[in-house]
Amino acid sequence: MTPDPDAEGTVRVAILDDHALIVDGLAAWIGEHAPDLDVAIRTTQWLDLIRHPEFPVDLVLMDLQLGDSVSIESRIRACRAAGASVVVVTALDDAESRERCLAAGADGFVSKTQPLGEVVGLARRALLGGRGGAVAVDGDPAAGGVAAPSDAALSAAERRAVALYVQGRSTADVAAAMDVGYETAKTYLRRARDKYAKVGRPAGRRAELIRRAAEDGMLE
Template identity: 60%
Template sequence: MTSSDPRPEGAPFRLAILDDHGLIVDSLATMFSEQSPEFDVAVRATTWIGLIRDPGFPVDVVLMDLQLGDTVSIESRIRACRAAGAKVVVVTALDDEESRDRALEAGAAAFIPKTTPADELVEVARKVARGERVRPSRRVPVLAGGQADVAASDGPDRTAAGLANARLSPAEERALRLYAQGLSTLEVGRRMDVGYETAKTYLRRVREKYAKVGRPASRKSDLIRRAAEDGLLE
């Protein structure tokens, strides 16, 4: 364990499994429980918002399906997980070069075909948990008629219907978007072409506005949840 690793010495790595097929989620959870005691399956989710809002999130490693039934891009999902401190392994039935490049450039530690044998997938997860970046050579053909991950949309997926609106200003909303992607407060300011104190003020106001409507946002993981709930991860 390094000095930056918050896990107690000898504690298992906390694992989240995200796939829109519940049977796959349960099968992977059982496999890891039986084959890899160094992992604790802390979150099982079939939707992106279900992962982000689960009390067990953030975790150490997320096994994430490339294609989910929403409009949030794979890049935003990966960056949000990384911003919360989780490493990401993308597990996919669509192993085309474009999707692979997008996932790895966004910060995924590994991009794994769903045809990968169980023991190899477990070993990849072990390596990623230890901080290694994995680029397996195995490739699977793209099925005829296969489509890429649903990354583009006509607008944000407002999955939080019924949740109180924090009524963020455009500047506050942009600051939250950038911060939830893993940028530091200083980097948020640079991207917005404002000073550090201004960016800090935007984020403070975001936290205050969410708190006023009963949606806690004091921690970074809370802010990522709020951004996901309000469709601000595109």
């Protein structure tokens, strides 16, 4: 179901930017001027977003360039696969970056030089575009911890299947990309989920599996 800013209730938003000042400034503006939006997550780290117990949200306002090795395409696809709309807010406002983000599934692309009202307006239009829709996720106790996650010991094929699946591909698409049968791809994903469950890392839902993939460096 597409979240509607005009409907009763609020739209849950996450803000991801590697500058805390920008995160806090945008959150403060939303809190004062946009009662239809609720900032549920504010963070400077990609992994903290994915592991946050409030993820997935309805909308992610995401910086283009973060200080990690995960590409913007993987970040967008992972959020979209979890059910969140994505608007990229960036200082690098060029045609190539815009095309990369939109091709990966971003619902909007806006320069940081724009007034905050324009940024939020674009976010509302992205939500009304019909692409987003949040899915319920249980809180992840690991979200607030600092310990390294337990190794699920996935095989190479299981890791590959998970990496493809968390980008939003169907099981049939995963099978085609791996050049295996549908049942084989389904088995890889089932085994991966089972292995994660055995080490206390839930992965039954797509959003949970996205968290596990992010934790284990499967997003590139």
